Amino acid sequence: MTKGELPGPGPDERMHPEGRRNSQGIRIDPETTAEHPPRRAVLSALVKHEPGVLAEVSGLFSRRQFNIESLTVGTTVDDDLARMTIVIEEPRPGVDQAKKQLEKLIPVISVRELDHDAVQRELVIVKVNGREPDKVNAITDMYDGQTLDAGPRTITIEITGNEQKIDDAIDAYDQFGIREVARTGYAAIARGEAPTAQVSRPNQAPTEAQVETEEADD
Numbered sequence: 001m002t003k004g005e006l007p008g009p010g011p012d013e014r015m016h017p018e019g020r021r022n023s024q025g026i027r028i029d030p031e032t033t034a035e036h037p038p039r040r041a042v043l044s045a046l047v048k049h050e051p052g053v054l055a056e057v058s059g060l061f062s063r064r065q066f067n068i069e070s071l072t073v074g075t076t077v078d079d080d081l082a083r084m085t086i087v088i089e090e091p092r093p094g095v096d097q098a099k100k101q102l103e104k105l106i107p108v109i110s111v112r113e114l115d116h117d118a119v120q121r122e123l124v125i126v127k128v129n130g131r132e133p134d135k136v137n138a139i140t141d142m143y144d145g146q147t148l149d150a151g152p153r154t155i156t157i158e159i160t161g162n163e164q165k166i167d168d169a170i171d172a173y174d175q176f177g178i179r180e181v182a183r184t185g186y187a188a189i190a191r192g193e194a195p196t197a198q199v200s201r202p203n204q205a206p207t208e209a210q211v212e213t214e215e216a217d218d
Contacts, residue, residue: 003215040069042087042114042188046197049075049082050108056105057084066098068092070122070185081109083196085188110197112190120188123160126170129177130155136176143169154179 026118047053054073061068069087076083088098095113102111116118125148128136136155144163149156159169163186170181190196 016088038067038089038091039095040087040089041098042085042113042118042120042186043095043099044104044114044188044190044196045084045086045102045108046076046110047082047084048109049080050107054081054084054105055100056107057086060101060105061086061088061098064098064101066094070183072185072187074187085186087186114188114190114195114196116204117191118147118188119191120162120186121160122156122166122186123184124166124170125156125158125182126173126178127154127156127180128173129153129179132176134174139169139172142171145169 045057047057054071058068058071061071067089069089071084071086073082073084075081084100088095090098099113102108130136130151130153133150133155136157137147139145140157140159143159143161145157145159147155148158157173159166161169166183170178188196206207
């Protein structure tokens with residue numbers, strides 16, 4: 001050791017800590033910097049059935065710039081409650097943030113992300129040219145659809161099913177010339193005995209006093 005040198009191993013011989021570090025030497029958490037690919041999530045929210053709730057929820061998603069694929073709302077067996085089914089396309093952190101932000105809204109009673117095996121259905125109404133009614137009817141029968149209106153120029157069909165079935169049916173009708181399409185967006189509910197919203201009294205209509213705001217185990 002020469003004069004002025006400190007004892008110990010040289011720079012090349014010293015142990016270096018594992019993991020990425022910034023210019024100040026602070027370790028960078030790989031979880032916070034990891035890229036999360038977008039995925040489709042179905043959120044079911046039990047809300048108070050009162051004016052302005054839909055606007056409040058949609059405004060929240062707009063402000064947070066969440067990518068909404070569809071949003072449907074309807075009454076439940078309790079006249080004081082409504083159920084929203086919201087389909088979003090976001091990375092995992094975005095989905096978690098959307099759930100947390102929804103739970104903070106006063107009219108929202110319970111929020112749950114539904115499992116992939118949840119019962120999910122969408123309705124579509126398709127209006128096509130009516131020049132080949134027999135072929136149109138064959139496609140309708142293939143997809144278990146129902147003819148709502150038939151005339152010399154147009155045929156209007158209703159089909160209910162999951163997103164893949166709806167997309168396939170629309171592709172099949174495209175050969176006849178589609179004039180208009182109206183899709184409802186998803187309505188979804190948990191499969192089997194699993195509660196879509198946590199309630200303290202199973203098998204009964206959930207009232208506001210019975211609903212638990214804790215998220216069900218997935």
